[in-house]
Amino acid sequence: MDAIKTEVYNILESAIHAAVTAGELAISEVPTIPFSPTKTPEHGDIATPIALGLAKQARMAPRNIAEIIHEHIDADTLKRIESNTHPIIHKIEIAGAGFINIHLSDNYLYDTLQTITEMQSAYGTCDKGAGKPVQIEFVSANPTGPLNIVSGRAAAVGDTLVNLLNAVGYKAIREFYVNDAGGQVQRLGESIDVRYRQALGEEALEIPEGGYQGEYIREFAETIVETESDTHLQLKTDERVALFRDKGIAHILAQQKASLERFGVNFDVWSSEKAIRESGKLEEIIQLFQEKEYLYEAEDATWFRMTDFGDDKDCVVIRRDGEYTYFVPDAAYHRDKFDRGFTTVIDFLGPDHQGHISRLKNFVKALGMPDDWLEISIIQQVNLVDAEGNRLDMSKRRGQFYTLDTLIDELAETVGEQFAVDVARYFFLMRANSSHLDFNMELAITHASENPVFYIQYAHARCCSIFEQGAEQGITPKPIEAVSLKQLTEPIEHELIRKLAEFPSIVLLSAEAREAHRIPHYLHELAGIFHPYYNQHRVLDPANIEKMHARLTLVQCVQSVLKNGLTLLGISAPTSM
RNA sequence: GCGCCUAUAGCUCAAUUGGAUAGAGCAACGGACUUCUAAUCCGUAGGUUGCAGGUUCGACUCCUGCUAGGCGUACCA
Structure with missing residues (x-):
């Protein structure tokens, strides 16, 4: 897919250059050409709104620009497209306000299946991150009580994000900061x-x-x-x-x-606040701040000039009783992260730490680290919703709360331990981090299609079941080289392959935007194409051997992608249900 | 008071980060098991994207001002 995209990119880019050289397009600089997958097959496979983007600069109507770009595509390429002999492009159309829609040839579909078959569990990964070390700190609950369900959400999100970042080539680690002092x-x-x-x-x-x-x-x-x-x-x-x-x-x-551990989250590093305090780093930081004249004495305490960094009030770093406030070990801890060489550090905090963000960032700035080095985002609260839709309140202090373990116990009673973890992880992951999450207990234990987790897992199990059934009938899938992929002629088969082709870009996007919820949505969509396909078209059909093998290859690819996606989420991919 | 988050179908949420006709799932209604698993599928219906302006070829997305809810605003962490 990437190679294909690059080729299409190059064709369009040189067309734009040609148009500029011919004096038909008055632009000073050719920008990066954006591509996006299309929403409907009528719009082709990929599309670019580049003509719309150039409209202002070129002082021309977007549609005209699109026409001009189209006319300046290399003549030989155009001829081959028209005669249907171009290896990757089937048709280029201009539509709507000036979109350039590219319909790819079926080779692109076959190429996708080829790639998935070759890469297997690595399909979806890339090396974009170039091995850069990233640290993600999450959960970091105080060691004063059991983990609540917000911590559970943070655990699922943080764990998955580490998986995602590693999938796209970063070297990400999971870290838990234990507030064992103070x-x-x-x-x-x-x-x-x-x-x-x-x-x-x-x-x-x-x-x-x-x-x-x-x-x-x-x-x-x-x-x-x-x-x-x-x-x-x-x-x-x-x-x-x-x-x-x-x-x-x-x-x-x-x-x-x-x-x-029960929830499937294993931290690579457990940091201790106590250890940080004992390391002498707090004193170093205070001294550094003193040298930079960020500190002053007032009311028997030592204050940090937070207002110099744009905050509306200064804050105390050493209390009247001589104790450090939590800012100091926190700042020291982040300095320690920096010293350990991470190029990016991501902190996931709970909803009660909102006030923390700007101050922590300011301390990090005061310590001289780059602005974008530290990313902080809040994992919003979780409401458990019972059968009547009532929300259960949770408070550690009041002593009555719903713990992560209680949640899994309760789910496990109906669906068993493994699915309990799967369901909880999925539900925690399916919303954007900034959204409040309503955890529907009833839906979570439903064994039916309305439960998205089962829906996706069932799609995977069905794939497995086809191969199992096939094996009983003595049918062994052929290697892809021996399969005639041209047999995949159904529109829904093409739709399925197009969806499979999207997977790597979804993984990359989700990792870079730190938006794990895109993976559950994607998998649900994929399952949502596979189930109807399964219902409408029979795969195991000994009367039509060639078609059967092509379909088996397709099913193998669906199975791989479902499994790869679920694995990223830390959710099991059952072979039977 | 100030700051952050949120507001999209009856409910819970998406929307490839400014692109084409705003999409899923629940809930409702009607249909499909002699079939590779019915934990599935097919169909029907549902919208002034909180309100008012602005920015531009184009806004759910950006800017301003409102409204409502959540959270924060400690010499607690």
Whole structure:
């Protein structure tokens, strides 16, 4: 496809140059010619609005420009197109406001099948990223409680984006930043301490302000009592809180890791805030800021001149009590990312971190990193919608929340563990990151076509089933060289192949725009062509051997693309359902 | 008050980043299993893209101003 596109590009580009040389087109510079796949076959296979784009510069009507470009296409090429002997172009038409529509010859379709067959699981990949190292930080939930479903969404999105970036040639890694230092984990230690002492009979104790009320804290404290009894009561309170804090972090972190693993997300790097703090990097940064005169003292605290960077207020970096605010370890952490050599860093944050974006970017700028080095985007909230359409509220602090594990447990009850993960991942991925997501629990467990996950997986299973059935009848697919692809004459077969041909550009687009949701949509569309095809046309037909083999090749390609797409999403491609 | 996000079919969302006639799925209605899996397919219907302007050959997309909702705006992370 790429080679074909390039050839078409070159033909049009030289036509434009020729028109300019002939003095018929008054433009100073030939811009890049944009191509897009067409929405309807009437518009050919690919189209370009280049004539519309040149209209202003050339001071001519777009349609005229299109005509002129067409007339200046190399004479030999034109002759071959007209006589139907051109290897790739079947027809060039001017339509609408001045679109140049290119109808490709069937060779293009065969070429697509050839490419898929050759590349197999690599179909869809490319080396656009040129091996550039990219780091994606996501989830990064505080180690103070189980992962909620927003973290689940972030996990699915981040994981998939890493897959996508790697598919298009970057070297992307998954990183989880553990906030194992600071006020939140201190509160965790205090909360566990309260539950511990309560379990040992102390009364009149309350979870401190900002502490964690969750039942899991009580359970964990009771476990400590069971295994270690009351020995910790001998410690001073702050020592005991520190001990429980560390125990709690380790315990909850292990739980979070287990949940993520269950969800099919495996991080490459786990970074620790505590380690960053102990590395001395915070002091380096403070010193750097001091040298650059970004800091000043006021009200017994140290402030950063955020207003110099366009923010509406300055912010505290060292509190009155001498503690750093979270900005400092965060800035140090990002400096550390930079030092590790990533050319691009992407942070996915939760919806409650909106205020964070501009400040973090400003700190990064203050540290001298390029503006576009850090990309931050918010993964919007998730609402679980029950049968009645009611939304369940989630709050970690109030102690009642819907965890990622609960969600998968609940789904697994009806559809089994593997599909539970598949369905959850798909639902988390099918919306743009910036969109709020309504997770329809009822739809998720439906075993029918209205459930998009099953719809796509079923298409894959059907492909597999054809080969299985074929094998029973002693039919072995032939290698593509031995297949007459000309037998694929049905319009729906061409439509299917055109859709298959789109896959690599969808992958690339989705990776570069960081929009994972395009893959689920694409796969759904592909399945949406395959199912009708399957229904209308029989593949295994021993009465028509040549056609059968051509169709088997096509089905193999559909199967590959479905599988490759699902794999990018971390969703299984079942061979039977 | 200020900042970010969102507003598209009855519902949940897309729209190749400014291109041709705005598309899917649910929900509704009618039909198809002697067939490679009916977890499927075929058909019907659904729209002033929140409102008002602007930019241009062309706007769901960009700019301005409104309206409504969500989130943020800590010496918490």
